Amino acid sequence: MLRVAVPNKGTLADPSSEMLAEAGYRQRHERRDLTVLDAVNDVEFFFLRPKDISIYVGSGELDLGITGRDLVMDSNAPVAERLSLGFGGSTFRYAAPTGRDWTVPDLAGKRIATSYPNLVRNDLARYEVEAEVIRLDGAVEISIQLGVADAIADVVGSGRTLRQHDLVAFGDPICRSECVVIERKGSDEEQAKDQLVARMQGVVFAQQYVMLDYNCPRELLDAAMKMTPGLESPTMAPLADERWVAVRAMVSRKHAPAIMDRLAAFGAKAILSSDIRSCRL
Numbered sequence: 001m002l003r004v005a006v007p008n009k010g011t012l013a014d015p016s017s018e019m020l021a022e023a024g025y026r027q028r029h030e031r032r033d034l035t036v037l038d039a040v041n042d043v044e045f046f047f048l049r050p051k052d053i054s055i056y057v058g059s060g061e062l063d064l065g066i067t068g069r070d071l072v073m074d075s076n077a078p079v080a081e082r083l084s085l086g087f088g089g090s091t092f093r094y095a096a097p098t099g100r101d102w103t104v105p106d107l108a109g110k111r112i113a114t115s116y117p118n119l120v121r122n123d124l125a126r127y128e129v130e131a132e133v134i135r136l137d138g139a140v141e142i143s144i145q146l147g148v149a150d151a152i153a154d155v156v157g158s159g160r161t162l163r164q165h166d167l168v169a170f171g172d173p174i175c176r177s178e179c180v181v182i183e184r185k186g187s188d189e190e191q192a193k194d195q196l197v198a199r200m201q202g203v204v205f206a207q208q209y210v211m212l213d214y215n216c217p218r219e220l221l222d223a224a225m226k227m228t229p230g231l232e233s234p235t236m237a238p239l240a241d242e243r244w245v246a247v248r249a250m251v252s253r254k255h256a257p258a259i260m261d262r263l264a265a266f267g268a269k270a271i272l273s274s275d276i277r278s279c280r281l
């Protein structure tokens with residue numbers, strides 16, 4: 001049976017479970033449940049702290065895990081990324097009080113608070129900067145005003161928390177993170193792993209596209225096909241009124257509103273956009 005680790009708390013927990021449910025897997029009903037057996041798909045899910053997930057997968061106890069790339073890098077566990085899930089995007093950055101132009105070499109001899117000590121130590125080594133790394137569990141942005149650190153290294157999402165504490169990010173991002181599926185190469189469950197990853201990939205693709213349906217005047221079909229080429233080519237079906245053709249094509253979700261505007265301006269009618277729940281491309 002395939003054994004898969006899923007975040008039990010934090011930013012990545014709900015979207016990870018929702019994506020697995022969308023891919024057809026059974027998920028927990030009670031937030032306190034630590035395991036769920038999906039007998040139909042022959043998978044057991046383990047709900048673990050995101051920080052611990054790469055340790056379990058790296059040790060070979062679990063076959064696949066869902067967690068943040070930054071946490072994987074901090075763990076130094078022997079795991080590889082299989083798939084990016086398109087959510088939980090963040091950067092991991094140094095930050096320090098505003099009012100000065102900080103650079104990474106300025107950190108020499110300073111105290112840097114972080115919840116990701118290995119990630120930070122590895123990055124400082126790359127710059128050959130020696131500094132004291134202070135490990136905290138969270139709320140790292142407050143550590144400077146409380147006097148335990150001179151700078152921090154932490155997850156930046158919107159940047160709101162940094163602004164609230166008069167901190168400014170500096171240096172290249174230490175890591176660009178998002179939620180990923182990880183594996184340890186060489187388990188006995190390679191086929192089962194491939195199947196779960198393919199189903200998750202189907203949901204990731206589905207979220208990146210919408211299905212567009214519209215009616216197009218027959219004489220404008222060539223131009224319409226150029227606007228919505230679909231994957232191979234759009235589906236076309238004649239309407240009862242011979243002057244019109246129904247067109248259906250997948251388009252990228254990001255570009256769909258602009259494409260709909262152009263189709264409407266062009267003379268298409270009844271332009272509908274609908275979500276795709278899962279797909280294989």
Ligand SMILES: Nc1ncnc2c1ncn2[C@@H]1O[C@H](COP(=O)(O)OP(=O)(O)OP(=O)(O)O)[C@@H](O)[C@H]1O
Pocket residue numbers: 009010011012049050051067068069070071088089090138155156157158177178
């Ligand atoms: N504000 C955020 N925006 C985007 N991703 C975030 C944010 N905060 C944390 N993450 C991502 O979540 C993962 C951290 O998991 P963690 O267990 O620390 O959850 P958390 O969301 O910080 O919740 P908590 O601190 O309550 O446990 C990392 O991969 C990190 O990049």
Ligand SMILES: O=P(O)(O)OC[C@H]1O[C@H](OP(=O)(O)OP(=O)(O)O)[C@H](O)[C@@H]1O
Pocket residue numbers: 137138139140141154155156157158159160161162
């Ligand atoms: O750039 P922002 O959108 O403001 O997000 C960044 C903040 O979000 C996370 O904190 P979280 O809420 O997980 O609390 P924690 O520090 O206790 O982990 C992270 O550690 C930052 O503090």
Ligand SMILES: [Mg+2]
Pocket residue numbers: 010138
């Ligand atoms: Mg956190």
